[in-house]
Amino acid sequence: MKAEVAAGNVGENRAGKHMAKNTERPICTTCPYCGVGCGISTDGTSLKGDTLHPANAGRLCVKGSSVLETLGDQDRLLNPEVEGDVVSWDQALDEVAGRFRRIVDEHGPDAVAFYVSGQLLTEDYYVANKLMKGYIGSANIDTNSRLCMSSAVVAHKRAFGEDVVPGCYEDLELADLVILTGSNTAWAHPIVYQRIAAAKQARPEMKVVVIDPRRTATCDLADLHLAIRPGQDVPLFNGLLTWLDDNNALDQAYIDAHTEGFESTLDTARSQGNDWASLATHMGVSKVDLTTFYHWFAACDRTVTVFSQGVNQARNGSDQGNAIINAHLATGRVGKPGASPFSITGQPNAMGGREVGGLANQLAVHLDIDNPAHHAAVADFWQAPALAKENGLTAVDLFQAVASGKVKAVWIMATNPVDSLPEADKVRQALMACDTVVVSDCVASGDTLACADIRLPALGWGEKSGMVTNSERCMSRQRPFVTAPGQARADWWIITQVAQRMGFADAFPYQHEHEIFAEFSALTALAGQFGKRLDLTAAADLTADQYAQWQPQQWPLNSGPRCYGDGRFSTASERARFIACENPPVRVIGDAFPIILNSGRIRDQWHTMTRTGRAGRLFAHLSEPFAALHPKDIERYRLQEGGFVRLTSRVGDALVRVTRDTGQRPGTAFMPMHWTDQFSRRARVDALVPARLDPHSGQPAFKHTPVNVSDWQPRWHGWLFTAASPPAVEYWARVPVDAFLQAGQVQRYRLAGDADLTEQQLHDWLPQAAQWLALNDPATGHYRRAALDKDGRLLAWLAIGETLPLCDVDWLADCFTQGADIQHMTILAGQPADAGPDLGPVICSCFQVRQKTIEGAVEEGADCVEAIGQCCQAGTNCGSCIPELRGLLETCTT
Numbered sequence: 001m002k003a004e005v006a007a008g009n010v011g012e013n014r015a016g017k018h019m020a021k022n023t024e025r026p027i028c029t030t031c032p033y034c035g036v037g038c039g040i041s042t043d044g045t046s047l048k049g050d051t052l053h054p055a056n057a058g059r060l061c062v063k064g065s066s067v068l069e070t071l072g073d074q075d076r077l078l079n080p081e082v083e084g085d086v087v088s089w090d091q092a093l094d095e096v097a098g099r100f101r102r103i104v105d106e107h108g109p110d111a112v113a114f115y116v117s118g119q120l121l122t123e124d125y126y127v128a129n130k131l132m133k134g135y136i137g138s139a140n141i142d143t144n145s146r147l148c149m150s151s152a153v154v155a156h157k158r159a160f161g162e163d164v165v166p167g168c169y170e171d172l173e174l175a176d177l178v179i180l181t182g183s184n185t186a187w188a189h190p191i192v193y194q195r196i197a198a199a200k201q202a203r204p205e206m207k208v209v210v211i212d213p214r215r216t217a218t219c220d221l222a223d224l225h226l227a228i229r230p231g232q233d234v235p236l237f238n239g240l241l242t243w244l245d246d247n248n249a250l251d252q253a254y255i256d257a258h259t260e261g262f263e264s265t266l267d268t269a270r271s272q273g274n275d276w277a278s279l280a281t282h283m284g285v286s287k288v289d290l291t292t293f294y295h296w297f298a299a300c301d302r303t304v305t306v307f308s309q310g311v312n313q314a315r316n317g318s319d320q321g322n323a324i325i326n327a328h329l330a331t332g333r334v335g336k337p338g339a340s341p342f343s344i345t346g347q348p349n350a351m352g353g354r355e356v357g358g359l360a361n362q363l364a365v366h367l368d369i370d371n372p373a374h375h376a377a378v379a380d381f382w383q384a385p386a387l388a389k390e391n392g393l394t395a396v397d398l399f400q401a402v403a404s405g406k407v408k409a410v411w412i413m414a415t416n417p418v419d420s421l422p423e424a425d426k427v428r429q430a431l432m433a434c435d436t437v438v439v440s441d442c443v444a445s446g447d448t449l450a451c452a453d454i455r456l457p458a459l460g461w462g463e464k465s466g467m468v469t470n471s472e473r474c475m476s477r478q479r480p481f482v483t484a485p486g487q488a489r490a491d492w493w494i495i496t497q498v499a500q501r502m503g504f505a506d507a508f509p510y511q512h513e514h515e516i517f518a519e520f521s522a523l524t525a526l527a528g529q530f531g532k533r534l535d536l537t538a539a540a541d542l543t544a545d546q547y548a549q550w551q552p553q554q555w556p557l558n559s560g561p562r563c564y565g566d567g568r569f570s571t572a573s574e575r576a577r578f579i580a581c582e583n584p585p586v587r588v589i590g591d592a593f594p595i596i597l598n599s600g601r602i603r604d605q606w607h608t609m610t611r612t613g614r615a616g617r618l619f620a621h622l623s624e625p626f627a628a629l630h631p632k633d634i635e636r637y638r639l640q641e642g643g644f645v646r647l648t649s650r651v652g653d654a655l656v657r658v659t660r661d662t663g664q665r666p667g668t669a670f671m672p673m674h675w676t677d678q679f680s681r682r683a684r685v686d687a688l689v690p691a692r693l694d695p696h697s698g699q700p701a702f703k704h705t706p707v708n709v710s711d712w713q714p715r716w717h718g719w720l721f722t723a724a725s726p727p728a729v730e731y732w733a734r735v736p737v738d739a740f741l742q743a744g745q746v747q748r749y750r751l752a753g754d755a756d757l758t759e760q761q762l763h764d765w766l767p768q769a770a771q772w773l774a775l776n777d778p779a780t781g782h783y784r785r786a787a788l789d790k791d792g793r794l795l796a797w798l799a800i801g802e803t804l805p806l807c808d809v810d811w812l813a814d815c816f817t818q819g820a821d822i823q824h825m826t827i828l829a830g831q832p833a834d835a836g837p838d839l840g841p842v843i844c845s846c847f848q849v850r851q852k853t854i855e856g857a858v859e860e861g862a863d864c865v866e867a868i869g870q871c872c873q874a875g876t877n878c879g880s881c882i883p884e885l886r887g888l889l890e891t892c893t894t
C-alpha cells in the first residue's frame with residue numbers, strides 16, 4: 001500500500017527518469033508555468049524556490065515544485081518530420097522556407113500566418129514577429145494571448161495610452177482592500193494568493209473581496225464573496241462609479257488634473273440608476289453585500305483590483321477591464337503604493353509577447369501598425385523592406401481564414417489550438433484541409449500535432465534559454481540545465497534558420513539569444529521617442545556575460561517598481577482616459593441551452609496537459625474530466641452525482657463526469673479546460689464553445705457558453721491499466737502511472753460503455769502476454785483479467801462490470817511500479833489482502849495526504865491549517881492545498 005506520507009521527494013523533487021545532465025552547482029531559472037514568474041533554483045535532480053527572486057522569495061506551488069517530474073525524453077518529439085518521414089534539419093528547414101516562399105510569391109504575404117504563444121521566450125517571439133511583419137510583409141502573426149490577455153491590452157491602451165500594468169506584487173501586501181475579480185488566484189496564481197494570505201494574516205484588518213459567479217478555493221480568503229450572475233461585471237463597476245459620486249468619494253482633484261472623459265463615463269454609468277436593491281437583484285447578489293463592497297471601496301485609499309480571465313474572456317471583456325480601471329481613476333488609485341488596477345498574466349511570458357508585439361494588431365515595443373510615424377521608425381530600425389501596413393488576422397479569424405483557404409500555410413509554435421480555440425472541432429477540420437501546417441512543439445503526440453504536415457522538435461523548459469516577463473513587468477531568465485533530447489532546437493534558432501532560407505539572412509544573423517535580446521532592448525528606444533514607458537535601453541549593449549548573469553529586473557529598467565504614480569500617462573495629452581462602458585444586453589436563456597457553461601483551470605493541471613499530464617501525482621487532486629453543477633440542477637436535469645453528463649451546445653458536445661458543487665450558481669456549470677483527446681474520449685471543452693468575440697479585442701467569451709445537459713447511463717464500467725492505446729469505447733479518461741514497460745508508460749483508464757462486450761474484445765484490449773489470470777463472476781457481472789510476463793511481472797490489468805468494479809487504483813499502480821511478487825488472487829481482486837479503509841481523495845499532492853486522514857486530524861483537535869500540518873504534514877510544503885484544508889476545517893467543525 002502506498003505510504004500515506006510519501007517521504008523524500010518534497011522540496012527536493014526527483015528528476016524525470018531520462019534526465020541527461022545535472023549541473024555542477026545550482027542554477028537560477030524561472031518557473032515554466034504561470035505568470036507569477038517564480039524563481040527556481042535547481043541542480044537538475046532537485047529544486048527549490050529561489051529565495052532571492054522578488055516574485056516568490058523561495059516559495060513554490062505544487063506545479064512549480066513538481067516540474068522536474070515532467071521532464072524526460074518519453075513522448076518527446078526528437079526529430080524533424082516532413083509528411084511523416086524523419087528528415088534532417090536542413091531538409092525540414094528548406095521545406096518550410098520553400099513552401100512559405102512559394103505561397104507568398106503566388107498568393108501574396110497574407111496567404112501565410114504564424115500562430116504563436118506566451119510560452120515562447122522573448123527572443124523567440126521577437127524574431128517570429130520581425131520575420132512575419134517586417135520581412136514576409138504580413139501582420140498575420142497572432143498568439144494564444146489573444147485568448148488570454150487581449151481584452152486587458154485593449155483596456156490598458158484605451159485608458160493609459162499604452163499596454164502597461166501600473167502596479168506590482170508588493171501593492172497586494174500594502175493594500176487595505178484587495179479585490180480579486182474573475183480570478184481563481186488560489187489555483188491559478190498560487191504564490192500571489194499566498195502573498196495576499198500572508199499579508200492578511202499579518203494585518204487581519206485588511207479586507208479581501210472575491211467577485212466570481214462560483215465559490216472557488218480563493219473565496220476561503222474572502223471577507224466578502226460577490227457571487228454575481230455571469231457577465232455582470234460592468235453593471236457592478238458602473239454601479240460603483242455612481243455610488244462613489246453619490247457618496248462624495250471621488251478624487252475630483254485627480255480627475256481634473258490627470259484624466260479626461262469622466263463626465264460622459266459617469267453619465268453612462270448613471271443611466272443604469274442607483275436603486276441599489278434592484279441593481280443587486282439584477283446582479284444576483286444581496287443589497288447588503290453590494291453596498292458593503294461599495295463602502296469598502298470608498299473607504300480604502302489603498303485598494304488593488306486584481307483581474308483575470310473571468311473579466312477578459314467575455315463578450316465585453318475590454319469594457320469589463322475599463323469599468324474596473326474607471327473606478328481606480330475616479331479615486332486616483334493608479335500606480336501608487338498599495339493602489340492600482342492589476343491585470344495578472346497567465347502564461348510565463350504573456351507579458352514578454354506583448355512587449356515584442358506578438359499580437360496581430362501591434363507592431364513592436366508598444367507601437368502601432370496603423371500609426372505612420374511608428375511604422376516609419378520601426379521600418380527604419382529594422383531596415384525592413386516590407387513592413388506590414390495593416391493589422392493582421394486575430395486568432396479566431398485567422399483559423400477561419402485557414403478554413404476558407406485564404407491562408408494556405410500556418411506555422412503554429414508552442415500552443416495547441418485544436419484544444420484551446422473556440423469551435424475547436426472546426427479548427428481541427430481547417431488544419432486537416434490546409435495545404436501546409438507546420439507545428440513546432442516539444443512533445444510527440446498532441447491534437448494539433450496530429451494535423452501537422454511538418455513537425456519541428458523544439459527545446460522545452462530546462463533546455464531552452466532566454467527571457468520571460470511576469471505580471472509585474474519583472475524580466476527573469478530561463479536557464480538551461482539539461483541536455484536537449486534528440487535533435488530538438490531552440491525556437492529562435494528554428495525561426496531564424498527559416499528566415500535565412502527565405503532570403504533574409506542579413507536581418508537574422510543571430511548566433512546567440514543574447515544578441516536578439518540586445519537588439520530588442522535597443523528597439524525600445526523608439527518606444528521612448530513616442531512617449532511610451534517600455535524602456536529596456538539600458539540593456540541595449542548587454543554582453544553575453546551580462547546576459548548570463550542577468551538578475552530579475554522590472555521595466556522600465558532603472559526606474560521604480562510602479563508606473564503612472566505621478567498621474568502622467570502615455571497618451572498624447574498625458575491624461576488617462578475614462579471609457580464609458582455600456583451595460584451588456586440582458587441575456588435570454590432559451591430552453592434549448594438552459595445552462596451557462598463556465599470553463600477554466602484546476603489546481604494541479606496546466607492547459608492541455610502536455611506537461612503536467614506526464615506526472616501521475618498531479619492527477620491525485622482531480623483525475624477525470626468533469627462538469628460541476630449545483631445539486632438543484634443535478635436533480636432538475638435528472639443527473640447523478642458521480643455519473644456521466646453529456647453536454648451539448650450550438651457547436652459541439654462533450655461527455656464527462658458529474659461533480660456536485662454547492663458553490664456553483666444554479667443554472668451554471670463549470671468544466672476544466674485541460675482534458676484533450678489525448679487524455680479522454682470526448683472532454684474538450686472548446687468543442688462546445690462558440691466563437692463569440694469581444695468586438696474590440698477579438699478575445700473569445702470562454703466563460704459563458706449556453707449548453708444543455710443530459711444524463712448518460714452506461715451499461716458497463718471498468719478499469720484498465722495498460723501501456724497500449726485506449727479501446728474505442730464511449731468513455732475513457734486516462735492517468736499516467738509512474739511505470740514504464742517496453743511498450744511505453746502504463747496508463748490507468750477509467751472506462752464506460754453502452755455496447756455489448758464480448759470475451760474476445762476484452763482479450764484484444766490486453767497486450768500479448770506469457771501468463772494470464774482471469775476471473776468471471778456472473779453473479780455480479782464482473783470480469784477481471786491480468787496479463788503477466790514470464791517473470792510474473794504485471795503488464796496489464798482489466799476489470800469490467802455492470803457497476804464499477806471495486807479496486808484500489810493506487811495499490812494497483814504500485815504493483816506496476818514495484819514489479820514482481822504478485823499474488824494471483826490478490827491481483828485479480830485489485831486490492832491488497834489487508835486492505836485498509838478507503839481514505840478518500842488526495843488533498844495534499846506533495847505529501848499524498850488523503851481527505852479522511854485530514855478529517856481525522858481535525859477530529860483529534862487540529863483547529864487550524866498549521867495544526868493539521870503538524871499532525872499529518874498536509875499543506876506544509878507548497879501550500880497549494882491550504883484553501884481545501886480550510887474548507888475541510890469548516891465542514892468538519894460546522
Ligand SMILES: Nc1nc2c(c(=O)[nH]1)N[C@H]1C(S)=C(S)[C@@H](COP(=O)(O)OP(=O)(O)OC[C@H]3O[C@@H](n4cnc5c(=O)[nH]c(N)nc54)[C@H](O)[C@@H]3O)O[C@H]1N2
Pocket residue numbers: 034035063148181182183184185187188189211212213214216229230231232233308309310311345346347598599600601602603604605606607703
Ligand atoms: N493551475 C493552473 N494555473 C494556471 C493555468 C493553468 O492552466 N493551470 N494557466 C495560466 C493561464 S494561461 C491563465 S490565463 C491564468 C488564468 O487564471 P484565472 O483567470 O484565475 O483562471 P480561470 O479558472 O480561467 O478563471 C477565473 C475565474 O473566472 C470566473 N468567472 C467566470 N465568469 C465570470 C464572470 O462573469 N465574472 C467574474 N468576475 N468571474 C467570472 C470563473 O468562475 C473562474 O473561477 O491561470 C494561469 N495559471
Ligand SMILES: Nc1nc2c(c(=O)[nH]1)N[C@H]1C(S)=C(S)[C@@H](COP(=O)(O)OP(=O)(O)OC[C@H]3O[C@@H](n4cnc5c(=O)[nH]c(N)nc54)[C@H](O)[C@@H]3O)O[C@H]1N2
Pocket residue numbers: 117119120144145147148149309313346347413414415416417419420421440441442443446458459460461464491599600601606607608609610611673685686689702
Ligand atoms: N474553454 C476555455 N478555453 C481556453 C481558456 C479557458 O479558460 N477556457 N483559456 C485560454 C487561455 S487563457 C490560454 S493561455 C490558452 C492555452 O492554451 P494552449 O496554448 O493551446 O495550451 P498549452 O497546453 O499551454 O499549449 C502549449 C503547447 O506548446 C508546447 N510547448 C511547451 N513549451 C514549448 C516551447 O518552448 N516551444 C515549443 N515550440 N512548444 C512548446 C506544449 O507541449 C503544448 O503543446 O487556452 C485558452 N483556451
Ligand code: SF4
Pocket residue numbers: 031032033034035036037038056059060061062063064065189190191192
Ligand atoms: S505560482 Fe506556481 S506555477 Fe506560478 S510561477 Fe509560481 S511556482 Fe510556478
Ligand SMILES: [Mo]
Pocket residue numbers: 147148149346347
Ligand atoms: Mo492564459
